[in-house]
Amino acid sequence: MKPRKxxxxxxxxxxxxxxLKKKAxxxxxxxxxxxxQGKIIGYIYENQETELIQRDLADRFHLRGASITSMxxxxxxxxxxxxxxxxxxxxxxxxxxxxKAVELIEDFNDSFQKVEDEIVQVLSEEEKQTLKExxxxxxxxx
Amino acid sequence: MKPRKxxxxxxxxxxxxxxLKKKAxxxxxxxxxxxxQGKIIGYIYENQETELIQRDLADRFHLRGASITSMxxxxxxxxxxxxxxxxxxxxxxxxxxxxKAVELIEDFNDSFQKVEDEIVQVLSEEEKQTLKExxxxxxxxx
DNA sequence: TATTGACAGTTAGTTATCTAACAGTTATAC
DNA sequence: GTATAACTGTTAGATAACTAACTGTCAATA
Numbered sequence: 295m296k297p298r299k300x301x302x303x304x305x306x307x308x309x310x311x312x313x314l315k316k317k318a319x320x321x322x323x324x325x326x327x328x329x330x331q332g333k334i335i336g337y338i339y340e341n342q343e344t345e346l347i348q349r350d351l352a353d354r355f356h357l358r359g360a361s362i363t364s365m366x367x368x369x370x371x372x373x374x375x376x377x378x379x380x381x382x383x384x385x386x387x388x389x390x391x392x393x394k395a396v397e398l399i400e401d402f403n404d405s406f407q408k409v410e411d412e413i414v415q416v417l418s419e420e421e422k423q424t425l426k427e428x429x430x431x432x433x434x435x436x
Numbered sequence: 437m438k439p440r441k442x443x444x445x446x447x448x449x450x451x452x453x454x455x456l457k458k459k460a461x462x463x464x465x466x467x468x469x470x471x472x473q474g475k476i477i478g479y480i481y482e483n484q485e486t487e488l489i490q491r492d493l494a495d496r497f498h499l500r501g502a503s504i505t506s507m508x509x510x511x512x513x514x515x516x517x518x519x520x521x522x523x524x525x526x527x528x529x530x531x532x533x534x535x536k537a538v539e540l541i542e543d544f545n546d547s548f549q550k551v552e553d554e555i556v557q558v559l560s561e562e563e564k565q566t567l568k569e570x571x572x573x574x575x576x577x578x
Numbered sequence: 579t580a581t582t583g584a585c586a587g588t589t590a591g592t593t594a595t596c597t598a599a600c601a602g603t604t605a606t607a608c
Numbered sequence: 609g610t611a612t613a614a615c616t617g618t619t620a621g622a623t624a625a626c627t628a629a630c631t632g633t634c635a636a637t638a
Contacts, residue, residue, distance in 0.1 A: 299478060299545045301552040304456060306571040311453025312498050313578045314446060330624080336441060349586060356454050361625055363588055368624095385586045385633040403441045410443040416577050421570060428559065428567050429448040435558050436455045472594080491616065503595055505618055510593095527603040527616045 314409060321405040325398050327374075330355070332402040334365065335374060339391045339399055347386045369395075456551065463547040467540050469516075472497070474544040476507065477516060481533045481541055489528045511537075 318329035325332070337354060338346060348362045355362075366389065369375045374395040377387040391399075414422050460471035467474070479496060480488060490504045497504075508531065511517045516537040519529040533541075556564050 299482075299548075301548050302568060303555045303571070304460065304548060304552045305475075306568075306575055307449070307453050307456050307555070309498060310571065310575050310578060311449050311456075313575075314449050314453075316498075317578070318446065328624085333447075340441075347586075356451060356458075357624095358626065359587060360589080360627080363586095364624075367588090383586090383634075387587075406441075406443050406446060410446045412578065413445045413449070413574055416573050417570065424566060425570050426444060426448075428563060428570075429445070429452065431558050432555055433448055433452050433455075436452060436459070436554065470594085489616075499594095500596065501617060502597080502619080506594075509618090525604075525616090529617075 314413070317409050317412070318406060321409055322402045325401060327398070327402070329406075331365065331369060331374075332398075332406070335369070335391060335395045336399055336403065338375060338389050339396065342388075342390045345380065346389050348389065349386075351389070456555070459551050459554070460548060463551055464544045467543060469540070469544070471548075473507065473511065473516075474540075474548070477511070477533060477537045478541055478545065480517060480531050481538065484530075484532045487522065488531050490531065491528075493531070 315329060318332075322329060322332050327335070334351060334355065337351070341350070348359065348366065351357070351366075352359050352362045357365075366375065366377060370377060373392060376390050376392055378390070380386055380388050414425070417425065457471060460474075464471060464474050469477070476493060476497065479493070483492070490501065490508065493499070493508075494501050494504045499507075508517065508519060512519060515534060518532050518534055520532070522528055522530050556567070559567065
């Protein structure tokens with residue numbers, strides 16, 4: 295007598311993911327960026343000395359190359375980042391943040407930290423640790 | 437010396453959510469529907485005796501009314517569902533699945549179950565139980 | 579070394595979501 | 609009872625993701 299339909303993990307992950315996206319978007323809306331753009335700018339900032347290319351962003355954020363192209367074109371036109379073709383490989387583009395973006399990084403890291411805190415506010419230290427381990431284990435196999 | 441930027445829970449939930457969405461979409465692609473459409477048809481099927489309206493779907497799936505309108509228009513045009521204005525309230529529309537959709541429900545419930553199993557395959561029974569409790573607790577407060 | 583395949587990025591077109599403004603219906607309050 | 613507010617759904621327009629087809633570059637190999 296197995297249940298005909300019951301996918302609590304799938305449903306919970308979908309709903310929590312959606313709620314977090316909306317919260318994160320809302321929290322940095324006033325900066326004129328959405329959460330994805332904020333996360334990407336932060337990641338570029340931390341990795342721009344490593345000859346970061348668009349491919350790396352696609353891998354890290356699980357997006358398609360075309361989506362990265364489109365997003366970076368937008369950020370470049372608005373003066374947040376720049377892309378330079380490196381001398382040693384003309385099919386790549388290295389990515390760098392510009393001052394206009396650097397100024398905002400602390401702000402949206404604070405905002406993201408607040409959302410982060412909201413997630414785990416109801417958990418004990420031990421529960422937080424357990425959850426993190428379980429999430430990492432799941433993510434590795436997915 | 438607090439870490440300048442560290443949001444592992446936010447990041448893990450976003451990535452896992454994205455991976456699950458892609459897996460679920462892929463798993464029922466051959467039926468000509470995406471995961472969200474499948475989930476919604478399943479939900480309508482289980483609740484159509486309760487005078488289900490679009491507002492209910494928006495609440496359950498955390499989508500805007502406009503998104504529900506657009507999605508249901510598509511499903512209605514393709515003959516999966518129908519919407520009827522009830523006699524007692526002309527501003528609402530009750531929603532019902534049509535045979536063409538009912539035929540598919542078992543298929544995509546099986547597909548969703550496979551994705552569900554993938555999520556927890558690496559966890560022990562005890563870990564599964566713990567995870568479910570933590571996710572429910574988080575979702576309630578978010 | 580010339581060909582072929584893999585790789586990095588772009589473009590065009592599609593889709594699902596969103597917000598804002600709106601129409602019509604029902605409920606509330608004076 | 610009428611005016612106003614709240615509710616339900618729709619439309620129009622924007623955005624961010626996708627796939628498929630493409631250009632150009634680099635690497636492997638025969």
